[in-house]
Amino acid sequence: MSAQDKDAPELFTRYGERSPFAEAYRGLRISLFHGNGGSLRSLGITGAGPRHGSSTTAANLALIMGETGKRVILVDADLYKPSLHRFFGLPNAVGLSSVLGGQARLGDALQTVTPPASLRLLAAGPAVRNPAALLRPEAVEALLGSLQGETDLVIVDLPSVGAVAYTAQLGPILDGLLLVLRAGTSSPDVDRLVRRRLKGTNVVGLVLNRVPLHGSDASSYRYYAELK
Numbered sequence: 001m002s003a004q005d006k007d008a009p010e011l012f013t014r015y016g017e018r019s020p021f022a023e024a025y026r027g028l029r030i031s032l033f034h035g036n037g038g039s040l041r042s043l044g045i046t047g048a049g050p051r052h053g054s055s056t057t058a059a060n061l062a063l064i065m066g067e068t069g070k071r072v073i074l075v076d077a078d079l080y081k082p083s084l085h086r087f088f089g090l091p092n093a094v095g096l097s098s099v100l101g102g103q104a105r106l107g108d109a110l111q112t113v114t115p116p117a118s119l120r121l122l123a124a125g126p127a128v129r130n131p132a133a134l135l136r137p138e139a140v141e142a143l144l145g146s147l148q149g150e151t152d153l154v155i156v157d158l159p160s161v162g163a164v165a166y167t168a169q170l171g172p173i174l175d176g177l178l179l180v181l182r183a184g185t186s187s188p189d190v191d192r193l194v195r196r197r198l199k200g201t202n203v204v205g206l207v208l209n210r211v212p213l214h215g216s217d218a219s220s221y222r223y224y225a226e227l228k
């Protein structure tokens with residue numbers, strides 16, 4: 001994380017680290033990829049609402065995936081609020097918007113996140129006036145195909161499905177989608193989202209984020225993942 005970026009979001013996990021946070025993400029990795037999720041090659045991550053923790057989950061899960069030796073490409077597909085580059089202290093000058101807009105080649109837009117070298121980032125790239133027009137499902141599907149040609153897993157961070165329409169449109173082209181919920185989100189709200197907006201999308205798990213721990217340490221959080 002660059003020293004200059006004081007507002008850089010927090011990465012709770014370090015490669016090989018033993019903190020409870022890193023362990024929580026390892027648990028999530030196991031729920032997702034051992035068992036029937038073993039065949040997932042593209043995973044979308046979205047939040048039920050803005051700031052529920054989609055980007056935090058995407059960045060930390062991608063790092064923890066690297067421990068298994070899997071090659072991972074993390075894609076920031078939130079063109080409204082790009083943030084993944086900031087987790088790793090990387091620039092956002094070239095990225096998804098540049099590749100889809102024809103201003104850059106994919107190979108030139110991918111950035112290596114170290115360590116581990118097996119994790120690469122396709123940042124969101126420069127802001128565009130109409131993200132939904134750029135992120136047409138056919139265009140994104142073609143790009144996903146190219147990305148999958150050179151990695152084991154593509155993790156795509158999407159804007160909140162409750163706030164941005166294109167997330168629901170991209171859901172069905174991904175092998176699976178993880179829905180991040182801020183603790184306190186009501187089950188009827190989740191139900192409505194999944195039924196109305198995520199029809200045709202393979203929702204492979206829910207992550208309950210920002211759960212206050214019991215006792216005196218109520219400002220800490222833990223993660224919980226559950227497969228359907």
Ligand SMILES: Nc1ncnc2c1ncn2[C@@H]1O[C@H](COP(=O)(O)OP(=O)(O)O)[C@@H](O)[C@H]1O
Pocket residue numbers: 009010046047049050051052053054055056057083160209210211221222
């Ligand atoms: N479990 C957590 N504990 C503490 N802060 C968190 C947690 N998850 C997310 N945050 C913070 O909440 C804010 C929003 O998280 P972010 O991942 O950017 O949400 P989203 O991508 O869904 O908008 C960030 O400042 C992030 O650091």
Ligand SMILES: [Mg+2]
Pocket residue numbers: 054055056078081083159
């Ligand atoms: Mg985000």
